Amino acid sequence: MTDFADFFVDQAAASSHVQFIYDVAADRVTFVNEAYEKVLHGRCEHVNEELPALLARLHPDDRAYLTQYCKLWLRGQVADEVEVRLQEPGQPDQWFCLTPHHQSANGRVCVGGTLRDISVAKRYQQNADNFNSRKNAALEILSHDLSGAFGVVQQVAQYLSEEVTVPANSRVGDMLRVLENTSRNSMKMIRDLVNIEFLASANTDLKRDRVEVAEVLRALLEELQEGQRILGQVFEYSLPTEPLYAYLDVNKITQVLTNLVSNAIKFTPDGKRVVVRVEACPGSVRLQVIDEGIGVPAALQPQLFERFTKARRPGLRGEQTNGLGLALCKTIVEWHGGNITVDSAEGIGSTFTVEIPQATAEATAH
Known part of the structure; x- marks a missing residue:
């Protein structure tokens, strides 16, 4: 079983999409892969310090929607993907698709997911x-x-x-x-x-x-x-x-x-x-x-x-x-x-x- 767990950890770490785990009680990101640095241009070791600035880049029209989504997510009541936009001054909006995951065991709740950059696909669709x-x-x-x-x-x-x-x-x-x-x-x-x-x-x-x-x-x-x-x-x-x-x-x-x-x-x-x-x-x-x-x-x-x-x-x-x-x-x-x-x-x-x-x-x- 440990070998399989290690396999999935290695797979997540090597993914070209951002993979992360957030411990709700600790209010901290406990895992993020290297794609975070390539896609969102942060530093893995500083992800918790950088998180407020990252959330501040959310498109204003998406903030209230994502807030309500997160409440359901923390309760394990969502499984469908959600699309959000990040803004950067002077740049087109960056589109992301979040695939959510939720785990609750022994009173401990963790949420995680996969964050894919879909900007090119969204512009093509538009x-x-x-x-x-x-x-x-x-x-x-x-x-x-x-x-x-x-x-x-x-x-x-x-x-x-x-x-x-x-x-x-x-x-x-x-x-x-x-x-x-x-x-x-x-x-x-x-x-x-x-x-x-x-x-x-x-x-x-x-x-x-x-x-x-x-x-x-x-x-x-x-x-x-x-x-x-x-x-x-x-x-x-x-x-x-x-x-x-x-x-x-x-x-x-x-x-x-x-x-x-x-x-x-x-x-x-x-x-x-x-x-x-x-x-x-x-x-x-x-x-x-x-x-x-x-x-x-x-x-x-x-x-x-x-x-x-x-x-x-x-x-x-x-x-x-x-x-x-x-x-x-x-x-x-x-x-x-x-x-x-x-x-x-x-x-x-x-x-x-x-x-x-x-x-x-x-x-x-x-």
């Missing part, structure tokens, strides 16, 4: 999330722009077919029918492309991280606002001024928001407003998409979130729907422990509200 957000927004803007243009062409072709007398032996009638069918098929192909992208995202595994909500949504909302400005639509948004954290799969939540905005634009006449509002509520994050559109008939509202719902309708500019979008939005929101509701009146508009729990240390407990 860049990927920003790219996906902008890509999703661009696809929606493009789909509405092109769908609107093809819709006009289709309507003109229909009008000419009905109103213009075509001379005998003329191919004009056939050409108008080709123009009408091509426009209709092009609109369908564009919407199918966007729907496939949404379905592909919804069917991937859920990967939630503790994120600052305004930070991860801002790029998407800016892109949507600029795109709607170009198209002549009125799109506004507001974000909380204070940091607001939630456990989110960023790509999936941005897909939900994009889908809700897309639906709002479909049923909102030109010149009317679509507004996104993000705010803190007691224990939750609230996202609202508010439009001044045609509204949803009361009889259809109970069916809106059903798969292949009978409540689906073409948009004001001929946009088609497969009846899956809102059902998938509901599924994704519920995966996050939240809920989605609608409040709508015909001729006045609709408000879709998503509420997701705020991030708390208790959410990581057993």
Whole structure:
């Protein structure tokens, strides 16, 4: 048994990640490996003296969260990893992932763990999330722009077919029918492309991280606002001024928001407003998409979130729907422990509200 204990001690000492043990009663770090010096630039023999300065580098938004997490950790009530940020003046935040351990024997409590530097992975993920957000927004803007243009062409072709007398032996009638069918098929192909992208995202595994909500949504909302400005639509948004954290799969939540905005634009006449509002509520994050559109008939509202719902309708500019979008939005929101509701009146508009729990240390407990 001693040989195995020595083996694990040697393994911890040689690890490239910071390994440590903290004796709660003695209020001291009793073991830290050499990775501490390489990763955190301290001295192993001075770790206890350096600990206050190290903790002072914690990101202000993480301090209260980590304090609550540590209370649960000392009681042996957490097993999930936690991510924290350390600050250094003039440098990007340094991200760490802590894998916690707890041991209690004979009235003595020790906590320990592995601290991994995940800064590179976090920056990569943030860049990927920003790219996906902008890509999703661009696809929606493009789909509405092109769908609107093809819709006009289709309507003109229909009008000419009905109103213009075509001379005998003329191919004009056939050409108008080709123009009408091509426009209709092009609109369908564009919407199918966007729907496939949404379905592909919804069917991937859920990967939630503790994120600052305004930070991860801002790029998407800016892109949507600029795109709607170009198209002549009125799109506004507001974000909380204070940091607001939630456990989110960023790509999936941005897909939900994009889908809700897309639906709002479909049923909102030109010149009317679509507004996104993000705010803190007691224990939750609230996202609202508010439009001044045609509204949803009361009889259809109970069916809106059903798969292949009978409540689906073409948009004001001929946009088609497969009846899956809102059902998938509901599924994704519920995966996050939240809920989605609608409040709508015909001729006045609709408000879709998503509420997701705020991030708390208790959410990581057993």
